[in-house]
Amino acid sequence: MATTKISATKSTSRAINYAEKRAEEKSGLNCDIDYAKSAFKASREVYGKTDGNQGHVIIQSFKPGEVTPEQCNALGLELAEKIAPDHQVAIYTHSDTDHVHNHIVINAINLETGKKFNNNKQALKDVRQANDVVCRHHGLSIPNNQAEMRYTQAEQNLIDKGKSSWKNDIRLAVDETQATDMESFQEQLRPKGIIVERVTDKTITYRHIEADKKVRGSKLGDIYDKGGITHGFETEKQRRRRKYESKSTTPERTPTDQSTHRQSRTTLNWSSFDQSTQALFNERKRRERAERAEREAREQDDRARAARAKQIESEPTISKRTKGFDLEL
Incomplete structure (x- = not known):
């Protein structure tokens, strides 16, 4: 299950500094990932958009055991291509928590129009919808709700x-x-x-x-x-x-293993990726079926015990008076 959240940043350099130092995988869209900070700054200066929010950060997080760091980064790049195809984007993958996740840093400036990325309620919906499309395409689960955040x-x-x-x-x-x-x-x-x-x-x-x-x-x-x-x-x-x-x-x-430079769409072996992802998906489904069967069996036992207890309570008792004591037979 992949969840996403988006926030604005006044400094893309700070966002990149934080994301880069813990990254296991990294890639770039419309920029060289090793020079992302300077490239972002140069684009903003060209269009005279140096004030206000410099960019936006998307956290894309996956269910434990669902993807590898390399797969996670490729999925982050694919998401970036869908939501910000004309922006410079840096994708950094962290595996230092149970949930492998991406820090996707988007430069605010659209390279074609010079306008800034519009981060609003609709943008959040667009990001989540695009993320769901990417996950479905690769057989990954999607969240049923966003109750984790209010x-x-x-x-x-x-x-x-x-x-x-x-x-x-x-x-x-x-x-x-x-x-x-x-x-x-x-x-x-x-x-x-x-x-x-x-x-x-x-x-x-x-x-x-x-x-x-x-x-x-x-x-x-x-x-x-x-x-x-x-x-x-x-x-x-x-x-x-x-x-x-x-x-x-x-x-x-x-270090050379950790950095994957991409100017455009990923060139990973998606056939191999799909096979690996499908295996994980099948294993997860198997566990879910087993857990559901176990849960249903427990519920059935509970219902049977409750019915038996109710039956016992409803059975009439026969009392016999013997030497001042009531004996139940």
């Missing part, structure tokens, strides 16, 4: 105008953490201007220092609430364990 009307209005919100700053900060416990989680949030105001058995409250506002995690979305954060700790522990175990058997990738 936006208020006021926040949605800001997004429609291409502006960022303090709540989304919190979401992005949480997304970038790699914590395994609450203490390290709070330490990683502080440099990003976010503090954990309060933690209970079931809830967590964040405070945005600059905006001086606080919000419960449940208001941001399920994955930002206490349960989602705790699950994230366990996921990070498992990821680190797998990475440690694989180091002894997997040779390190060289």
Whole structure:
């Protein structure tokens, strides 16, 4: 399952610096990926669009075990070609969390028209629809809903105008953490201007220092609430364990292996990609069928026990008076 979210950035250089240093795979659309920052800047200067938002960042995240980092990057490039074919785009793939994901940095300037990329409510819908098309084409699952994230009307209005919100700053900060416990989680949030105001058995409250506002995690979305954060700790522990175990058997990738320069559409072997993806898809479906059968069996047993208990309760009892005691026969 691939999910997407989009946000504006005042500095594409900062966005690229963050994404590049942790990238396992990278590629570029309409630019040389190794010179993306300077290329982005040059295009903005040519058209005199150096103020305001310099670009936009899309996070494209996949279900654990669904794609490899190389496949993930190729899918990110394909998405970029659909939503921003005339823009310069840099795609960086991270595998440092359980969900392999892309940071897709889009330069705001359209190379053909000189106009800026319009990041609004419709753009978000277009990105999600294009992402669904890409995933369906390669036999990947798509999300049934976006319950993992919640936006208020006021926040949605800001997004429609291409502006960022303090709540989304919190979401992005949480997304970038790699914590395994609450203490390290709070330490990683502080440099990003976010503090954990309060933690209970079931809830967590964040405070945005600059905006001086606080919000419960449940208001941001399920994955930002206490349960989602705790699950994230366990996921990070498992990821680190797998990475440690694989180091002894997997040779390190060289820098030349990590960088794939693309000026246009990917030239990966899509036939091989489809076969690999289909195998993963079939295995996931098999597990889902087994889990569904097990769940239905449990539910059937529960119904049978409930019916038996109800039957026993409804059966008449015969009492016999014996020496002052009631005996049930």
